Amino acid sequence: MAEAQAAPKGNKKLIIIVVAVVAVLLIAMAGAAAFLLTRSADHGDDAGVETHETGKKKKSEKDADHPPIFEKLQQFTVNLNSPDEDAMLQTDIVVEMADAKSQERIKAQMPKIQSQVNQLLRSKSPQDVRAVDGMSKIGAEVRTLINRTLGAEGDDEGVLSVNFTTFIVQ
Numbered sequence: 001m002a003e004a005q006a007a008p009k010g011n012k013k014l015i016i017i018v019v020a021v022v023a024v025l026l027i028a029m030a031g032a033a034a035f036l037l038t039r040s041a042d043h044g045d046d047a048g049v050e051t052h053e054t055g056k057k058k059k060s061e062k063d064a065d066h067p068p069i070f071e072k073l074q075q076f077t078v079n080l081n082s083p084d085e086d087a088m089l090q091t092d093i094v095v096e097m098a099d100a101k102s103q104e105r106i107k108a109q110m111p112k113i114q115s116q117v118n119q120l121l122r123s124k125s126p127q128d129v130r131a132v133d134g135m136s137k138i139g140a141e142v143r144t145l146i147n148r149t150l151g152a153e154g155d156d157e158g159v160l161s162v163n164f165t166t167f168i169v170q
Contacts, residue, residue: 069097071106074114075166078122080129087126092166093117095146095159102158105150116145129169139164 073093080087097103106113120141128134139162152158 066099069100069103070094070163071097071103073110073117076118076121078118080121080126080169081123082126085126088170089121089124089129090166090168090170091121091164093142094163094165095143096161096163098152098157098160102150102152106146106159109149113146113149116149117142120145126169129167135164135167 071094073095075090075092077088077090080089095106097106121138124134124138129138131137142162143159147158150158
């Protein structure tokens with residue numbers, strides 16, 4: 001009977017040891033992954049990062065200067081330019097700004113920008129917005145329109161990208 005009680009105790013110890021080893025390995029792997037991720041973020045490659053809307057490259061060092069700055073425009077609900085059908089577009093737009101100074105300028109010009117974007121969207125036909133590349137074309141036009149209003153001259157000034165968080169065509 002003493003042998004029967006000794007066997008389960010040995011199995012318990014073995015299970016505890018195995019669980020402890022697995023836990024230590026998981027913690028070590030998580031620490032290594034965190035180290036590698038922070039190291040690669042701190043030492044980004046110098047090849048550059050491709051921007052969302054323009055396809056041009058900008059230095060990853062510029063990205064490391066500050067976290068992204070986003071500004072949300074009001075929701076747009078417009079009738080599309082169509083004589084035959086009553087088509088509508090409803091969209092939410094969030095623009096990525098180059099810096100805090102650009103963000104302040106866009107806030108100061110917001111009523112004018114909202115009006116211009118509204119006019120641009122109303123000028124689009126249902127075919128324009130439903131096209132495969134319709135959103136990206138409209139995004140590029142919105143970016144150009146806002147940057148012109150802000151007086152931004154380079155690709156790394158003013159609005160960097162236009163992001164549609166909602167895009168509903170009816």
